[in-house]
Amino acid sequence: MFDFAVVTEWVDAMLCRLLPESWVTTTEFVLVGICLLIAYAVMALGLIYAERKVCAFFQCRLGPNRVGPYGIIQTVTDMIKMLIKEIIEINHVDRFLFNLAPYIVIIASLLAFSCIPFAKGLEIIDFNVGIFFLIAASSIGIVGILLAGWASNNKFSLIGAMRSGAQMISYELSIGLSILTMVVLTGSMQLSTIVESQADGWFIFKGHLPAFVAFVIYLIAGTAETNRGPFDLPEAESELTAGYHTEYSGMHFGFFYVAEFVNMFIVAAVATTLFWGGWMPLHIPGWEAFNRIMDYIPSIFWFLGKSAVMVFIIMWFKWTFPRLRIDQLLTLEWKYLLPINLCNLFLMVFVVVFKLHF
Amino acid sequence: MRTTQEYFSAFFSGLGSLLKGMRITLGEFFTQKTTEKYPENRATLKMYDRFRGELSMIHNERNEHHCVACGICELNCPNDTIRVESDLIVTEDGKKKKVLKRYLYDHGSCLYCQLCVRNCPHQAIEFIPTFEHAVFTREKLCMQLNHEGSKLEEKN
Structure with a gap:
């Protein structure tokens, strides 16, 4: 299997030959940053296209099909439109916080995005509390949403932001507990270790029942965490026009929009990493030929393929279920998911202590 | 509880x-998706029978129609879209009779409400499912529905 560390080490060695040591580190920081931003933008464009196509197919339509073959250039043109649109200055807003909010959202999303192990040797931030850092970083986004709602000086925005706050705080518990369930099984919070310990079988198979329950809960809570349907009541368009980003225009709105889509990918990627083996290929014990063929598929494709399936499931939720009311949302979390999650965590500890896992 | x-x-x-x-x-x-890729599938596109594209007068193969020029359609039209022009002629047995001269239809003001078709006592008019009606001037939307040289179909 191809190891991306070869590429990164080659770039490092080349830079060491050309530049003094202090400059090498700076250049590498900049290079990594640029690559990350490009990957982020491309990922957002791809996801917006996928969302529009999947939504259309669920509604018996074809979706974008005019710009380029199968409409694949559509989102690129939309991005250009968004970039050249005017950012409208609104009168009675708190100007500093209003302009700051989209950047907080996008920075939180970008920080979480950089933690993901994309392929073998392709990890940007990888240290011993990786998964913990990831949920901490992704939760900063809520500050941006609350600021956006507050600074807009608009009732709809504020209601949207408050709903979002209540929702995020509640569902953060479920996400944390379901991740904790998997950390109990792994015994590590480092993302690269989590992936490597799934080489002989993905955790969804190794952890059987408790891992599966944790996966389902993670997916539900992750959907709620990204403010997507059926939990999209912070921006419920039929009640609140657009919720917390009602007053935003141009690229500031674009940041919220892009961050929402990439957050969905982050949720899918973390689900892939924790439950479905990350970039590990599918190995069935005993089937040597099959395993060797699977090894030939590059690890990045394994990772992106599994994430795509997860993203599809999240979109499937959105286009199937009607939106929840705020009390139903909180009931679902506090009366159903949280008790189940606590029992499941106990079950997982029991399984690990008595070595009932594979 | x-x-x-x-x-x-x-x-x-x-x-x-x-x-x-x-x-x-x-x-x-x-x-199967229901979206029609319209300009590309123009040759094969099949419109639904019930689609109301434009009003048309039914003519048979001998260029005869059913319109007796009674003007009920004209009276029923809420937008004054239809104008029936008729001539009064005297038949061989000395009876006075109205015959249709021109049946004028202004497509630009039609509501597609189908009141004219419903009220026609002789089923002389119908809506046909054509839909490419874009023209450059309004005058082109005013049409004469009875064909040139057509006459009333005689009942036997």
């Missing part, structure tokens, strides 16, 4: 109905 049993039964029935919904939408995901 709900009982424990109700809590669990509500949980599992809810889960079942959610899964059922997801099964239905997944089925919808793979069905």
Whole structure:
């Protein structure tokens, strides 16, 4: 299997030959940053296209099909439109916080995005509390949403932001507990270790029942965490026009929009990493030929393929279920998911202590 | 206060109905899509029979229509879209009779309400499912529906 560390080490060695040591580190920081931003933008464009196509197919339509073959250039043109649109200055807003909010959202999303192990040797931030850092970083986004709602000086925005706050705080518990369930099984919070310990079988198979329950809960809570349907009541368009980003225009709105889509990918990627083996290929014990063929598929494709399936499931939720009311949302979390999650965590500890896992 | 049993039964029935919904939408995901790729499939596009594109007068193969120029359609039209011009002629047996001269239809002001077609006592007019009506001037939307040289179909 191809190891991306070869590429990164080659770039490092080349830079060491050309530049003094202090400059090498700076250049590498900049290079990594640029690559990350490009990957982020491309990922957002791809996801917006996928969302529009999947939504259309669920509604018996074809979706974008005019710009380029199968409409694949559509989102690129939309991005250009968004970039050249005017950012409208609104009168009675708190100007500093209003302009700051989209950047907080996008920075939180970008920080979480950089933690993901994309392929073998392709990890940007990888240290011993990786998964913990990831949920901490992704939760900063809520500050941006609350600021956006507050600074807009608009009732709809504020209601949207408050709903979002209540929702995020509640569902953060479920996400944390379901991740904790998997950390109990792994015994590590480092993302690269989590992936490597799934080489002989993905955790969804190794952890059987408790891992599966944790996966389902993670997916539900992750959907709620990204403010997507059926939990999209912070921006419920039929009640609140657009919720917390009602007053935003141009690229500031674009940041919220892009961050929402990439957050969905982050949720899918973390689900892939924790439950479905990350970039590990599918190995069935005993089937040597099959395993060797699977090894030939590059690890990045394994990772992106599994994430795509997860993203599809999240979109499937959105286009199937009607939106929840705020009390139903909180009931679902506090009366159903949280008790189940606590029992499941106990079950997982029991399984690990008595070595009932594979 | 709900009982424990109700809590669990509500949980599992809810889960079942959610899964059922997801099964239905997944089925919808793979069905044939209804979108028409219009300019590309122009040659094969089949409009629905009930689609009201424009008013037309039914003519048979001998260039005869059913219109007796009674003007009921004209009276029923809410927008004054239809104007029936008729001549009064005297037949061989000395009877006075109205015959249709020109049946004028202003497509630009038509509501497609179908009151004219419903009220026609002789089923002389109908809506046909054509839909490419874009023209450059309004005058081109004013049409004469009876064909040149057509006459009333005689009843035997």
